[in-house]
Amino acid sequence: MSIELKNETILEIVPTFRVQWEEVQNCYVVLYPEGMVKLSQSAGEIMKRIDGEKSVIDIIDDISNAFDGADVKEDVMKFLEVVYGNGWIRSK
C-alpha cells in the first residue's frame, strides 16, 4: 500500500486511531481497539503535527524550524509512508 505523498497533500489521523500524550509513559502513543503503540520522540513530533490542516511540506518545515533548521525531509517522508501503510493516517 505504498503511495506517492506529495508536498501539498494534507494529512489527517484516521478516525479509528487516536494520538495522545501520555504523562506516565513520557511519550506520545497511538491508541486503537485494545492496543497501543508508544512513539519514539521523533515519531511523536511528526504524529502530533498531523491535524487535518497541515500539508506534508508544512509538517516538514514546522519540524525543521523546531530543530534549528535541520534537514528532516527524508526521515519525515519515510516515516509518513510507513504510518500511511499502517493505516494510521490518510490524505484529506
Place this chain on the structure above:
Amino acid sequence: MATVGLEASSQARPLWLLAELTYRCPLQCPYCSNPVEMAKYKNELSTDDWIRVMQQGRKMGATQLGFSGGEPLVRRDLEDLITEARRLGYYTNLITSGVGMDESRILAFKEAGLDHIQISFQASNEELNNYIGKSKSFQHKYEMARLVKKYEYPMVLNIVLHRKNIEQIRDILDMTVDLDADYVELASTQYYGWSRVNIDQLLPTKEQLKKAELVAREYQEKMKGKMKVIYVIPDYFENRPKKCMNGWGNIFLTIAPDGSALPCHAAGQLPGLEFPNVVDHDLEWIWDESPDFNKFRGTSWMKEPCKSCDEKHKDLGGCRCQAYMLTGDATNADPVCDKSEFHTKLHDDVERIGKLAGDEKFESKPLIFRNMKNSKNFTDKKTPETV
C-alpha cells in the same frame, strides 16, 4: 515499530484495565470465560466505585479500558462510566454481545465518547448462533453491527471457534466481510472457564484447526488493509506454552464485578489467592504490593522444570490457570510444555477428545450452558478434575 498489541514497558504497569461490570448476561455461551463459580459473586461495584478505580488506573498509566462482563449493557450507568473514562483520557472499548443495545444507546455512547465497540457472534447462521447463546439474538446482532459502522466506530467482531462452528469458518469470515468489520478475532476454545466444563464437546480436532488456519490466512491476505483477521492459535498441540497475559501482573488488571482485582480474568479459579478488593485498597497497593499480584510475577516463584529452564523468560512458565486446571497445582509448568511431566497427559486427553469428535451420538449430548443455576451447582465443588 510495533503495529499490533500492547507494548510492555520495562516496569510492570497496568496499561490494560478490564472492568467486568457485571456477571449478568442475557446469553449463556457454554465456553464463557467468566468463572464457573460466578454465582459466588453477589455484589456489584457502584458507579462511584468504578469511577474511583478508573481514576486510580489512569494515574498509574493505564490507557486501555475495556467495559466487559457478563454483558456490560446490563448496567444502566454505562453511559456515565464511558463519559468519565473518556474524560480521564482512556481509550474506551465496549465488549458486548450486542443484546441490550439499540440505536439510541449507540448514539448515547458516541456522545459519551466511546472509542470502539466489539460485538461477539456465536456463529454465522441464525440457528447455531441462537443455540450456542441460548438467545434469539442473531438478527439483532447483525442489525447492531450495521449501526456500529453507521456511527463510524471501529468495529471488532469476535467469534469463539469450537467443534460446532469451526468448519463454517469461511461463512463466518464472509459474514464479517459483509458487516465491514475492521478487526476480526477468532479464538479457539481452550481449557478455561465454562469451556473446561464442556471441553469434550467443544475442543476442535487438530485437523479442524489446521484447515481453519488456512482459511484464516487466506482472508488475512485477501482483506489486507481493509479488515485485520486475528487468528489465535490454541497452544495445546504445541510443545512450548504462550507467555500468558504477557506475564502475571505485567500489563493486565482485571476488576471483577464485586471489585476483586485479578491479574487475569480467569485467575479467580486459582486457589490460594486473596483477591484484594478495590473497595478496601487502592489500585497502586494492589498492583505493587498485594501478595496476589506478586505471586507469579517474574520467575522467582518457579519450580522445576521452569526454574532451571533457559527459556523461562520467554514464556514465564505459560498460563497459571491452565497449569492449575490440568495438573492441580498452579505453580507447575504449563503442561503445554513438553518439559512438564503432565505434557503427555494433556496430549492424551486431546487425543481422547479427538476420538470422540464426529461421533453422532456423542456430539448430540446436551451442553452445560453458562447460567447462574448451573454455576450454583459448581460453586461447592472445590477440586477441579485433573486429566
